[in-house]
Amino acid sequence: MSLKLERLPDRTPVRMTVALDPDLAAALTDYAAIYQQAYGEEEKPETLIPAMLEMFLASDAGYKRARRALRDNARNGD
Template sequence: MPDLKLAKLPDRTPIKLAITITPDLHEMLQHYALLYAEAYGREEPIVELIPAMLASFLESDRGFVRSRNRS
């Protein structure tokens, strides 16, 4: 096997996840999407923003990050 600098790429197969949210959370997400469009001059659907929001939240949770680093 050749010795390459680039490590094997992780699995990038998208996983579809269906969730149910409350009306007030949906309203907050809609408001966030409007603010996002104002800030960046580009509208993005809520379903495109949510994965980035979740990733950002998880990456900023110190306890979670520490726990993952121990694994």
């Protein structure tokens, strides 16, 4: 059977633990406060971090090129 909608990718969240230096933790807390001022919705830093990382990776052209090459090499058995 052929459907227009492709099979959905795995959407199971992957939990990762990171250690942040105090200055970065404070900056993320401040970002969450500024986010609340801008949008009127309170979000914890840990809720915003995945979206921030996605945006960062999506805007990094060098990373996207290198990742594409990495995947092509893996497919070609290099």
